[in-house]
Amino acid sequence: MTGYRDRIAAALADGWRFAGLHATDGGGAVLVLLARADGSTLLERAAVEEGLAPTIVDIVPAAQWDEREAHDLHGVRFDGHEPLRPLADHDLDLASWTVPVRGRDAYQVAVGPIHAGVIESGHFRFHVVGERILHLDARLFYKYRGLERAAEGATLAEGLSYVRRACAACSVANAVAYAHACEEALGLDAPAGLARARTLLLELERLWNHLNDVGAVCAGTGLAAGTARFAGLTERCRRLNGALTGHRFLSGSVALGGSALELDADAARAAREEVVAIADDAKRGWRELLFNASFQDRLPEIGVLTRADAERLGTVGPAARASGVAEDLRTAGARLAYDGFSPAAPRRVAGDVQARLEQRAVELTQTFALLDGLLDGPLRSVAAVNGGVQAQVGVGRVESARGATTCVVERGGDRIERLRLRTASYANWPSVAHAAVGDLLPDFPLINKSFELCYACVDR
Amino acid sequence: MLTLLRDLRRLRRDLDLPGPGRGRSLALRHVDAGSCNGCEHELTLVTSPYHDLERFGLGVVASPRHADVLLVTGAVTRRMREPLLVAYAAMPEPRRVAALGDCALGCALLGSPGELVGPVEDVLPVDVRIPGCPPPPDAIAAALLRLVDGTL
Numbered sequence: 001m002t003g004y005r006d007r008i009a010a011a012l013a014d015g016w017r018f019a020g021l022h023a024t025d026g027g028g029a030v031l032v033l034l035a036r037a038d039g040s041t042l043l044e045r046a047a048v049e050e051g052l053a054p055t056i057v058d059i060v061p062a063a064q065w066d067e068r069e070a071h072d073l074h075g076v077r078f079d080g081h082e083p084l085r086p087l088a089d090h091d092l093d094l095a096s097w098t099v100p101v102r103g104r105d106a107y108q109v110a111v112g113p114i115h116a117g118v119i120e121s122g123h124f125r126f127h128v129v130g131e132r133i134l135h136l137d138a139r140l141f142y143k144y145r146g147l148e149r150a151a152e153g154a155t156l157a158e159g160l161s162y163v164r165r166a167c168a169a170c171s172v173a174n175a176v177a178y179a180h181a182c183e184e185a186l187g188l189d190a191p192a193g194l195a196r197a198r199t200l201l202l203e204l205e206r207l208w209n210h211l212n213d214v215g216a217v218c219a220g221t222g223l224a225a226g227t228a229r230f231a232g233l234t235e236r237c238r239r240l241n242g243a244l245t246g247h248r249f250l251s252g253s254v255a256l257g258g259s260a261l262e263l264d265a266d267a268a269r270a271a272r273e274e275v276v277a278i279a280d281d282a283k284r285g286w287r288e289l290l291f292n293a294s295f296q297d298r299l300p301e302i303g304v305l306t307r308a309d310a311e312r313l314g315t316v317g318p319a320a321r322a323s324g325v326a327e328d329l330r331t332a333g334a335r336l337a338y339d340g341f342s343p344a345a346p347r348r349v350a351g352d353v354q355a356r357l358e359q360r361a362v363e364l365t366q367t368f369a370l371l372d373g374l375l376d377g378p379l380r381s382v383a384a385v386n387g388g389v390q391a392q393v394g395v396g397r398v399e400s401a402r403g404a405t406t407c408v409v410e411r412g413g414d415r416i417e418r419l420r421l422r423t424a425s426y427a428n429w430p431s432v433a434h435a436a437v438g439d440l441l442p443d444f445p446l447i448n449k450s451f452e453l454c455y456a457c458v459d460r
Numbered sequence: 461m462l463t464l465l466r467d468l469r470r471l472r473r474d475l476d477l478p479g480p481g482r483g484r485s486l487a488l489r490h491v492d493a494g495s496c497n498g499c500e501h502e503l504t505l506v507t508s509p510y511h512d513l514e515r516f517g518l519g520v521v522a523s524p525r526h527a528d529v530l531l532v533t534g535a536v537t538r539r540m541r542e543p544l545l546v547a548y549a550a551m552p553e554p555r556r557v558a559a560l561g562d563c564a565l566g567c568a569l570l571g572s573p574g575e576l577v578g579p580v581e582d583v584l585p586v587d588v589r590i591p592g593c594p595p596p597p598d599a600i601a602a603a604l605l606r607l608v609d610g611t612l
Contacts, residue, residue: 090539113539113540113543114491114492114524114543114547116522116523117490117520117522118490118500118503118504118520119492119500120492120495120497120500121491121492121493121494121540121543141539142494142537142539142540142543143492143494143495143534143537143539143540144537144539144575145494145535145537145570145571145572145575145576146571146572146574146575146576147570147571147572149572150570150571150572161570162570165496165570166496167496167497168496168497168498168501168594169497169498169501171498212501228508228509229509231504231505231507231508231509232508232509232510234505234508235505235508235510235597238505238596242596248502248594248596249498249501249594251498251593454497455492455497456495456496456497457497
């Protein structure tokens, strides 16, 4: 039993990072995924004996949600994870899933699952004194559809529709992570054309998401002009997506074992021109935000996530980079066309709302440049080629707009035995709860918007 | 101010200009009953400068107590059934329910059987159906405008 913990501790000391944990074999085993900056991955397995597996949460705090999920959905208990609070289980009393906060004048504010705007469903329980947040328990999984379980037994090709259904905002990233996992298991390699098609789709997805997220921060501060401008830009991106792929969220454009996406020279040129036009308008919009003093005053030193906390909590994506964790899966870029990519950083790596907002802006500049190169010429359909070794388990890792998204596929022949999709939103929700501590309750919408995570991606 | 408004009204009448057109408005409350977030993102853009539904008297309100229409997205999950019913019960009458998107209408649902209750009409009486996966802002805007015009 201790061997598993020792192996993980040794791997962490050796530069490996935690990338996910899930129960498999119908709750008979636990599988931990570790990854390195160069893109390599390592799986460690622990047997579950009499429903009990050793915990790793004391050495990897980032595994907290994973272990709680494995308990609620697969009945695995973790020896040493105390208290193992429910995550996906809802039919329990309040005391079982909230952290007790006691003291003079401490009380709770319950928000959701239905929110005041057009927002996904989820429940936040704030423990506050006055307006100061002492602790936040986020309860998601209101939208749990059981997609992973429903996909078991489906063919690998059918699995794509389950992954796509998980989330529209990360539809491409999730689908590419799944396709990479399946192709790794099937021993398929991506030729240059396939890498280019998928990189194009990933960057188009990042483009509208980042523009949307800048607008979301404007909305969080009540800056209507910024909200409107960036909503307009988001709409233009969706129209571009529709023109290129027939779907405004690019859904259905990622296939298994190849790409059917075709663009003739004229379509590519028109798309490239539209990207340049969007870039110009986005730059103007960004300048207006920079010179809007009342807006800028609202952003610094709220929702601070320190680098140490980001590393401890396993934060990923723009949120982690804004805290000084210079990691971006595009640097490794296996199976994709990101040659020579290096992560961007804001001028002020402060881990606050301002840094996370500026992170989006510097990444948008990178995305505009990448798209300019990717749309330089026609695109033809292409198939993956045989090249690797076949395996029972495949892993796919992709940098989505919100960070590292991981997919593990365990197969039996052409069928899915177990599918785990660990999205960047899943990795980052504990960081949102942590960043809110010490700030004021009315700041939370802004802090939340600066992460702009999906609920659907987590709930699945 | 009042004089100005009166003058404007007189001017509009004298010159036979089109009036505010839609003399009515509808307050919308959105409930995500288990969507993939696609309908939410498209619904958000209905208020973008390209469509700007507010100018037709259609706005999203914070509480079901202020709402005329409940806009429901997603197939209803087991965990969202109760909150959805509570939101509906909080609405003043007359009230309408709009099912937004293919999942809310019960098309090609995916998920584990015990976790999905089903389409919105299994839980609430549905008055307006807006198909699409997800329906683009134009389609949402068109359906809501038909509703405010009373042609639905």
